[in-house]
Amino acid sequence: MNTRVELPGLNLKNPVMPASGCFGFGREFAQFYDLSHLGAVIMKAATGGKRFGNVTPRVAETSSGMLNAIGLQNPGVEGIIAKEIPFLETYPTPIIANVAGSTVEEYVSVAEKLSETSVSAFELNISCPNVKEGGVQFGTDPFLAENVVREVKDVSDVPVYVKLSPNVADIVSMAEACAKAGADGLSMINTLTGMRIDPKTRRPIIANKTGGLSGPAIKPVAIRMIYQVYEAVDLPIIGMGGIETVDDIIEYLLAGASAVAIGSANFKNPLVCKELIDQLPEGLKKYGFESVNDAIGGAHDETYSSSISRS
Amino acid sequence: MNTRVELPGLNLKNPVMPASGCFGFGREFAQFYDLSHLGAVIMKAATGGKRFGNVTPRVAETSSGMLNAIGLQNPGVEGIIAKEIPFLETYPTPIIANVAGSTVEEYVSVAEKLSETSVSAFELNISCPNVKEGGVQFGTDPFLAENVVREVKDVSDVPVYVKLSPNVADIVSMAEACAKAGADGLSMINTLTGMRIDPKTRRPIIANKTGGLSGPAIKPVAIRMIYQVYEAVDLPIIGMGGIETVDDIIEYLLAGASAVAIGSANFKNPLVCKELIDQLPEGLKKYGFESVNDAIGGAHDETYSSSISRS
Amino acid sequence: MMQREWMRIVKHTEVARDTYQLILNGDVAQHVREPGQFVHVQVSQEYFLRRPVSIADVNQDESTITLLYKVMGKGTNALTGKKAGDFIDVLGPGGKGFPLHDLNTQQALLIGGGIGVPPLHYLGKKLKEKGVQVTSVLGFQTKEDAFYVEKFKELGKVFVTTNDGSLGTKGFVTNVLPDLKDRIDTFFSCGPTVMLRAVKEEMCDVPGYISIEERMGCGIGACFACVVESNDDQGYRKICCDGPVFRPDEVILP
């Protein structure tokens, strides 16, 4: 079974990668399996300087999901270049750098610095709901999104995948704005903004009050958005949100994703990425696919009619 | 325990009511329990004429939730006035009419006709994601929302609760637009737009392709939006989205809802509304509340500090 | 009267490939009015929607109902893990079944396909009790999928078809209908929509009933999830409460 996928800057042996923020910089997972198995690795967000993130508690459980408000804690782009990328470079796995910032200047400067490294692509995080200064606006306003993408493209030749926020009324116009600005791909979706309140303390459980909702709970929203964007915009999509099984991966591929990222499921099962990569060929075969490429966008192919019937 | 809540047009003996579209017009549930127990009943959407709704399948299961694309099937406002309201009037329970339409004129005309009946309030459904002609736009554009609310207020003295869509980037400005137009209250939230694809058939499970996501999966989004709107807008809120337990109800009250509606949980357990009403006093007591009113907006009260500590 | 009840699993056995028989004890058994009704089963809290499953038999003395289900997806797969002694959350009995009391039939033909076979079993028992002569046509994919053939033999003559010919006649149930239709006065059919469409066409000149399926929300008539177009003024029927059994010309099969 051919599981290869070719995307701008990314020559993937399989379409499965850990999602940003759910895998750190890979070290902890390397004790569970060889990271060479992965299609790619998406690193935790990089910002200009060190960030200490939000007050704790930073996570809360929800039905089929979780909230997080880490607040982009990271050692800063220089720290990542000095200590984390060298570790990941010991694997033959493409590295995707998640780029974040509070201002356009910060995005640009982080991207510039990372361009000097071996990272294969950027995931431009314009959608982190946990940063107060501006992250949210970039992700919900097409003009701001277009601008930041353009500025980053101007300073770097590294392919840019823009990570979209689902907290918008019209995901297609966000995607179109990114395409117009020269994005090479999209990454969908980041978390939905949510909250939980503890009846005992009468307070939001998360110190930051709101947090980002991830997990299977949001999968239908992600699938819908990817389906809509796939029809409107000619950019490859890295799909994510609640993936836990091979069937989930296939659902994403059918909706229009060319590759997928797995986030919070890594917390349930640190081996999940490797296990799903191992199961993928079998899973594709079961539904009659001949390769990963064969499945991409399949739900839009009106000419296909299933040969598998009930009873 | 005092569970009474007074809201514009609604004198509720308890804050629990079935959500629109999940309870029909009450008849089916009347075989399970006496509808007099309910705080109020919100009827299935009423449109100007009869509607047959969407092609089937109309529902799909998701993790901790479901998608639906019923498409506002209903006998039309005249049919509802002739056959359904008389049945509900046999109970001493306030009736809330969910008003829907594809044009401002349709909303106005449905509201005018229902004003001649005994309904206690309108729930203006500007957020149904399953109607193509305009429903969605009303719910995602503050100007359109303001306009339709104003027009309805102009022709009717029945208090208007506007049902907001969560498929927006900025829920507060939607709420503010409704307040400005003279809305008497808000109802939050309707469903998030989602999709599921069946790997066997390679097609969206729901014939309409997209459907509205309801159930516990969306509760964190609803709680967050209610919390935000409660701080910004001085209107009472009927909260809903994934309520299944008394703790869920209390979470909604603390976030800022004055009453709650229970939707898809009625499908799991047709007795759920009555059971939660029965359990509510005990549940409130457990967390030290003296009445329902005592809990409303409690999560915003920075002076309260829990006396219940761990071990 | 419908009710929600935790029913006790009396017996749970595999009767064919991926096909299980589940015997449940509880008060619901006392309220089954007619064959063709179904129960709406909550597999566990992990699955948000209930699953509609036909009642394949009723034993009022022991207060049990029998269900037969095939593993089609996650929910039915999880159901296989339940053991005798476990309790399961059931809503039912629901819907309108075959109108046994209004029937004026002497020679009944049951036409079941795959997992549409179960409700016909209880119907056949009831018809036989009334002295009606029962002939059954049961279609399965292969021999491995066949179940309850012996039980139907207790009710009368049985014709089996399989897609691959591994049991009975090779082909579809409709292959054997031409020979039978002149010998019977009423047919009763349940199975996948493709089969029902073919049966409806083949049996267009014979009075009959069909039982149809649709994805359900509430299962009690409140949510309009399960509608099927109808040929009259009302324009639709709700399968969960107006059906699942209809006259073939009452509804427009999707």
Place this chain on the structure above:
Amino acid sequence: MMQREWMRIVKHTEVARDTYQLILNGDVAQHVREPGQFVHVQVSQEYFLRRPVSIADVNQDESTITLLYKVMGKGTNALTGKKAGDFIDVLGPGGKGFPLHDLNTQQALLIGGGIGVPPLHYLGKKLKEKGVQVTSVLGFQTKEDAFYVEKFKELGKVFVTTNDGSLGTKGFVTNVLPDLKDRIDTFFSCGPTVMLRAVKEEMCDVPGYISIEERMGCGIGACFACVVESNDDQGYRKICCDGPVFRPDEVILP
């Protein structure tokens, strides 16, 4: 080495009000390095996040670990339903515990509050094995909440405090510390943050270790959910991998 393992429940008993002892068999038991480590427990598929629970005892011969947990919410409540023979998904052992091998202590004081008591039990056992003299102060809300008091008595002298005086001294663990602190050379404490803050203040002139709690995501150091501020350049520690055991002056209690 951490691993993910389905561990078999050997024994599951209630040891105090809402407090349970869970003995689990599996390979994880072979990899516990020091007292104070924890396992990250998946209660069931219904609960999205794992629950961190300290290792209260290890029996390497039988390859078992003992957990003691209190029902605090939905997950721990669901856990009570698991029976001996069931398997449970465990990730562990995680974190850095009390640095047993580097310790130079003769007179140890264990100070545990409520459900902070468990890790101190395994620590006490290990200290005693090394010939260290162990004194324990265990604080509970009431007599009904007290557990493992007899087990600590096997390790040395035990002082119990309860908020209502229903067992031992009335009050908090800090009430009995002044009398003890001159007689010991190192303290080890685990319990709610309010208690740890008070203990830290009271014992400021004595070397010691505290074990702290925070809500966790991954439990392995990758997600930054569980950080606590630190007093140095790095500015933070991850409780799940740098801790949960720290020197009191290493971290700033929230």
